[in-house]
Amino acid sequence: xxxxxxxxxxxxxxxxxxxxxxxxxxxxxxxxxxxxxxxxxxxxxxxxxxxxxxxxxxxxxxxxxxxxxxxxxxxxxxxxxxxxxxxxxxxxxxxxxxxxxxxxxxxxxxxxxxxxxxxxxxxx
Amino acid sequence: xxxxxxxxxxxxxxxxxxxxxxxxxxxxxxxxxxxxxxxxxxxxxxxxxxxxxxxxxxxxxxxxxxxxxxxxxxxxxxxxxxxxxxxxxxxxxxxxxxxxxxxxxx
Numbered sequence: 001x002x003x004x005x006x007x008x009x010x011x012x013x014x015x016x017x018x019x020x021x022x023x024x025x026x027x028x029x030x031x032x033x034x035x036x037x038x039x040x041x042x043x044x045x046x047x048x049x050x051x052x053x054x055x056x057x058x059x060x061x062x063x064x065x066x067x068x069x070x071x072x073x074x075x076x077x078x079x080x081x082x083x084x085x086x087x088x089x090x091x092x093x094x095x096x097x098x099x100x101x102x103x104x105x106x107x108x109x110x111x112x113x114x115x116x117x118x119x120x121x122x123x124x
Numbered sequence: 125x126x127x128x129x130x131x132x133x134x135x136x137x138x139x140x141x142x143x144x145x146x147x148x149x150x151x152x153x154x155x156x157x158x159x160x161x162x163x164x165x166x167x168x169x170x171x172x173x174x175x176x177x178x179x180x181x182x183x184x185x186x187x188x189x190x191x192x193x194x195x196x197x198x199x200x201x202x203x204x205x206x207x208x209x210x211x212x213x214x215x216x217x218x219x220x221x222x223x224x225x226x227x228x229x230x
């Protein structure tokens with residue numbers, strides 16, 4: 001069974017940094033593109049970032065470009081999101097999500113497996 | 125690509141048919157997915173490639189459309205179907221989501 005578990009959320013002051021982790025199990029991790037999606041309290045879903053299976057293709061939403069960095073360690077079956085220069089508007093539950101099908105170098109696809117999410121709160 | 129969903133809220137009774145709309149600002153071909161989200165839970169993939177049901181999704185859920193106009197239909201609402209539904213496009217590098225449609229109990 002596919003399982004994704006996020007960690008690393010918490011309370012951080014504006015301008016601060018946080019690193020989220022997502023540990024995967026139950027599938028061949030290095031075959032799949034991985035994604036981060038966030039949801040601000042009471043709001044809708046926002047795609048944040050995507051990384052291909054070999055880290056060759058990395059993309060960000062305009063709202064986080066230059067501040068967030070996605071990475072992965074296929075030896076550890078994990079994907080990460082380094083978040084710097086955090087703002088109040090980054091407050092959200094952050095989900096990691098797997099593409100539906102193995103990565104063939106295309107665009108982020110549909111996300112069939114999601115973690116339970118980790119809450120990031122940016123506040124002074 | 126901007127996705128708009130309508131209506132914002134749909135108030136229906138169990139057993140009724142629900143029709144949700146998603147419109148893209150430019151063509152996404154059939155690269156569109158639908159998700160269901162209940163309070164406190166992660167989203168669940170319902171439909172991918174506009175009309176394909178994901179694994180384990182009941183047949184009462186169906187998707188249709190191509191280009192810029194898409195529809196999610198729930199043929200007969202079950203109590204567990206009252207939730208928020210999001211569409212998402214996959215035709216470019218940004219996996220844009222729509223703002224969602226809430227289906228609540230009338």
